[in-house]
Amino acid sequence: MEEDSLDRARRVLVERGHEGLEEDDEVLHRLHGPRPAALPADLQQGVRTLGEALRGEFQEARLVQRLPFAPLGARGQERGQSPGERRGGGGGWMRLRFGQGDEALELGEERRIEELFHVRAKSIKSSAPAGQRLHSGVAVKRRLVHLVRLLPAAGALGLFILTLRKADLGKAFGLIGSIGLTLPLLLLPFLLAIVLETLGWRIAFRRLGRRLPFVAMLKARLAAEAIIMALPSGAVIGESLLPYLLKRRCGLPFEEGAVGVVARKFFIILSHGLFLALSALVAYGTLQGISNRAIGRPGLAWLLLATSAVLAVVAAALATLLGHARIAQRSRNALERLGLSWLRPWLERHAVKFREADAHLARFFSNRPVLLLRPLPCFLGVWLVKALESALFLALLGAALPFRSVMAFETALQLARAMIVPVPGGLGIQDFGYVLCLRALDVRDAATLGAAFVLLKRGKEAFWMAVGFALLPAGSRRLRPVPPSPEAPAHASP
Template sequence: MQKGQRSVSTWTGYAGLGVGLVLIVLLFRSIDLQRSIELIASIGFSSVFILLPFFALHFFETLAWVEVFPPGTKGIRFWPLMKIQVIAETVSMTLPAGVAVGEPLRPYLCNRQMGIDTPVAVAAVAVRKLLLGAMQGVYTVIGALAGFMLLQQVSEDLTGFGGLGYLMLAVGTGVFLLFMVFLLLILNSNSATALHRMLMLVPFKRAKEWLLLRESGFLDTDRQLRSFRGASPMRLFKSTFWYLLGWAMLALESFIILRLLGVDISFSQVLAIDTTLVMLRAVFFFIPSGLGIQDLGYLAFFQAIGIPDAMAYGGAFILLRRFKEVLWYSSGYLWMFLSGVHLSDAEGLDPQKHVRGERS
């Protein structure tokens, strides 16, 4: 059963990578590459500031992750948790179907590097993912409100219909409500146990044997999820605040790059553009790191709002953002290598083993 699921996600991921590479070829045929490189060279030492928002994003997300562990969890240490955050995000954003590997790495590494029981870590990762999604909805609404007039102004050129501002408000609200409903469901029901019962319906003997061996892990995860109901409301408020601040670092990064390049653009305009394209990347989740999708989206927005020499400045902007990602993700893989972490580790996670108190 697992092998089949991995096969589907892997092929989907490779298809997404193929689409992304085709879009990148189209991108490089569109931009003024020579002029873009000249603009990048003109920034000089100030380009180091481009790296800071991405560090801040992981820093804030780690602060939020600390807050969503079940009450009373022991062994949580900030810097080891941030290392796990960087490693898991690197895998999720760079590999075909990377989320299918990167997210399971989180509870595995929490157990391996900090001794946190796997059901506890799984519960924290589930709550983390849902709160992060809910805050993306809030971030989208804020961006749509901040740049509502801009989105309405460029709507016809970009989409062929009016009302992009209203659409993004509706999408952001819908995403927030959807993730909050899922969060309330998993915190107030036996969701993991129900999932186990549903999976037990598969007509494969080996799959059923595998699930029976791990039944207690599903039960323990449900118990840890229910423990969140007794958590302080302040912890929830703090975690949502940190996640929202983390999302805002994406717009701040874009704003810093554009201002360093000398583009006259306001932060509210950047915020509206960024929230729209981050949501677009979420729709094309099967393309690693939104390769090509976001890049062409930025070029389209820059042309629509009338940035002079958009193909040169847009090209410089995209190259700087992608080069920043290469540096950060390279450091993520280096951290992985130095920590002795392998991608196959996520597949070998055995909740039953950790429930008995053994440590890998």
């Protein structure tokens, strides 16, 4: 009787178009549609027996083909599936719910498939620590980059401390205290230098047809100088911030502020080169006499003259390049070639401003270049005031040196300070240079007097840093754009 039932079951399956596992489930378990009423009880029992007999032969192979057990990210979640779903061979979604969704599977088959699934799941989970390690590696790399950036500043701080340790600090503070009530007046030379630079900068802006308020420009310049003196790579940060400060303080369009910052850099380089050449010529004999003690070889005066020539050439090349090479547009094209999707919209929005910046640069450096000399005396005065400040400090501390000597080493050390960008305010390097120059000039007890001189310099800078940070704009208040001055319209130079 049982064999007849099996034969009848095989015939029914063939007639119904048996195609695979899903059709087996439909026939054997009646998962879809109503129970067929035409099958008698003995035939139903035969179908169940046939299913049990055939299941062991192809169940696992068919199921494994339909369920590839791919990683969740590769075949599941990226297509919008939940972690318990996979696509079957018939195109539908098959849900893995071991022990409750496929009642026809025998317990052994369930356990075998479940073990296979868990093995795959473990392999997926094992990749998570690698991802975490990768993220941890990126974080460590970033920390190392920051550490490398801070190393020059840390080394300079160590050199500064070493410079002070070689001195008698008690005696150094005694020298500072001997200045008396005139000590606060030593803050004024720095302010005078900033005023002269701001005045020359204001004159330079007239070439763009702008007459900016002097006090607002002075506040912006003091705020930027505080950042330059206080932070590692402060020169880069402070000068990058100047266009924003000019916009906030003076209402100047950002692109014109950027042109003004470039113009200021041009005048600083040119005036520094000219004043360094003047200092080397004036103190030529002194420099040649102390060359061996200062740098360990002869030719210090010629070295300073060559350096001044390099600065002058750099300034001339910068003016020529900025006046004719469309630097802003070339920079924009270079940024576009990077292919950064987040940067492209910003570049498209500000394409006009890049063209305007090129127009302003061309007008500033190409239109009647002789008039570029107008602001130059103010910038030369900045270097003269800095040399006078150092000579005054040394005289008050009891070391009245010839002014030509002070002018030479002060200008040279200011150049060293400007070149060491990562070190805030030339800390350590400039201070050690002062002590070295005092020794070369045969100043008695140069270490202690140099320490007192350095402490005066750094104390003065600390005061003006506090003032500059207090002048940094806060809030969202913005001024209206400054209209071109009627005396110097935007299309003509003054």
